[in-house]
Amino acid sequence: MIRRRSMLFSARLSIRQIDSVSECRDAVGVLERHSAVALHFEGAPLGRFGRLLSVQAALPSTVFVFDASKGEIARCLCRVLSNREILKVVHDSRDAASHVLHHYGATMQSVYDTQLAYALLLERRNLIPYLAPLSELVKLYLPAVFIKHRIDRLLSFASPSPIAPPPPSADTHHFSLDDSPAPTPTSTSTTTISSSSNESHPAHIPGMSCHMAQPLLLAQAAHRVIHLQAVMRALAIDIGDPTGDAVVHRTAQACASYLGLNGDLRSADPRQLQYGKHIDAMMVSRHSGAAFFRLNAPMRGVVTSDDSLRHFDDVMPGDVAACEVRGLTSCGQFVQLERRNAANLFYDLRQQKVRELPSLEEAQQRRSQPDDSSHRELSQLLLGRKMMGDRPQTPPNPKVRKLLHPAIEKLPKQTREKRSGSAPQPYLGQRVYKAGKRGAFKIRTRLPRKTHDDDGRNKF
Structure with missing residues (x-):
């Protein structure tokens, strides 16, 4: 994998917290003047039945942190999300698109998903695709930033503290990205924080105004979005798609298939997932002993047994598979899944996918009609390839067709006749x-x- 140093951002980044509708309208007006915006969504949990807490939007020199727990602010942001002229750079946009559609009736347009872009890059390099986290992409394409700011620890911390510091009264923060110590604030309305701060991780306090005002959480929110556009530019070069149209089209297809996933589920109650219920699941990751799925619901699907895992050999991360419910875990957060109609499935080595065997009645019916097209379909199903008679024939040569025309009684005589029991007579152009x-x-x-002397020793 090619690693490169990319141009980063300015040394100082302004972070603005938006918690009122008037401020949100002003911020949306600023975002609409740019052609590309990096976005990140946080919820509890984020999805169709979840609750949206905050939205971070990054520009080259400013990061807006919106208090999306207030419905008016979230509806105001839909102007940017549904605008086709603004490219939205998001990492893992499926749950966010599902929440925006089912809660606010808006469809996210022109979305560039960096997670799907990296999966597309792996496919074009004939590698096994998977859904990479944001920290892995930052480590791959921005190694200096990853080492300097410890992105993996900053984006994955979740250690609660029993006592959280009171939130400051500032509305605007300046985020220092240098190794040098942060300058002293000149007034109470401006606070400077250092990305290399060693203070303990505070607890997640419900409510955005108290949750996002803490310095370390602001640093976490900023780092989730400020690197997305740099990662997008690096991915566009590796994929060979400078305009991003291929990734935008792939993102639209993935979001469309995920938005309609399990539309019959009316609530987040796990009791409606009875044993044997047919549901669709999107594979997120797969390991040696387990596979995890998304259901477009707060619960997550899981497959742990080896017999069940072999039925998902043809399913790659990001693909949707038809499954059945086999039970709920004791914690109530995971649903045990099995491939639908697993007893009649087999893995076709020729086509490299799991296929379903026909029923006994269908097989007997097709066998009783050997000349029917159903017999050929059964043979194709069992043999994994087309029969000889079903192969498309090449069009006949017009010269041969002219010779075999029924108006011609007999074929023309050969121009070169062979003598019986001997080599052909010599002729001009012959290889000797x-x-x-x-x-x-x-x-x-x-x-x-001598006409009949064909030993090659003649002098001529």
């Missing part, structure tokens, strides 16, 4: 092998003196 020359040959330009 030289005696004792180890396979060297010459082309006959004149006929020999």
Whole structure:
């Protein structure tokens, strides 16, 4: 994998917290003047039945942190989300698109999903695709930033503290990205924080105004979005898609298939997932002993047994598979899944996918009609390939078709007749092998003196 140093952002980044509708309208007006915006969504949990807490939007020099727990602010943001002229750079946009559609009736347009872009890059390099986290992409394409700011620890911390510091009264923060110590604030309305701060991780306090005002949480929110556009530019170069149209189209297809996933589920109550219920699941990751799925619901699907895992050999991360419910875990957060109609499934080595066997009645019916097309379909199903009679035939040569035309009674005589029991008579242009020359040959330009002497030793 190619690693490169990319141009980063300015040394100081302004972070603005938006918690009123008037401020949100002003911020949306600023975002609409740009052609690309990096976004990140946080919820509890984020999805169709979840609750949206905050939205971070990053520009080259400013990060807006919106208090999306207030419905008016979230509806105001839909102007940017549904605008086709603004490219939205998001990492893992499926749950966010599902929440926006089912809660606010808006469809996210022109979305560039960096997670799907990296999966597309792996496919084009004939590698096994998977859904990579944001920290892995930052480590791959921005190694200096990853080492300097410890992105993996900053984006994955969740250690609660029993006592959280009171939130400051500032509305605007300046985020220092240098190794040098942060300057002293000149007033109470401006606070400078250092990305290399060693203070303990505070607890997650419900409510955005108290949760996002803490310095370390602001640093976490900023780092989730400020690197997305740099990662997008690096991915566009590796994929060979400078305009991003291929990834935007792939993102639209993935979100469309995920938005309609399990539309019959009316609530987040796990009791409606009875044993044997048919549901669709999108594979997120797969390990040696388990596979995890998304259901477009707060619960997550899981497959742990080896017998069940072998039925998902053809399913890659990001694909949707038809499954059945086999039970709920004791914690109530995971649903045990099994491939639908697993007893009649087999893995076709020719087509490299799991297929379903026909029923006994269908097989007997097709066998009783050997000349019917159903018999050929059954043979194709069992053999994994088309029969000889079903292969498309090449069109006949027009010259041969003219010779075989029924108006012609007999074929024309051959121009070169062979003598019975002997070599063909010599003719001009014939290849003649030289005696004792180890396979060297010459082309006959004149006929020999004796017509029947064809030993190649004639002088002419």
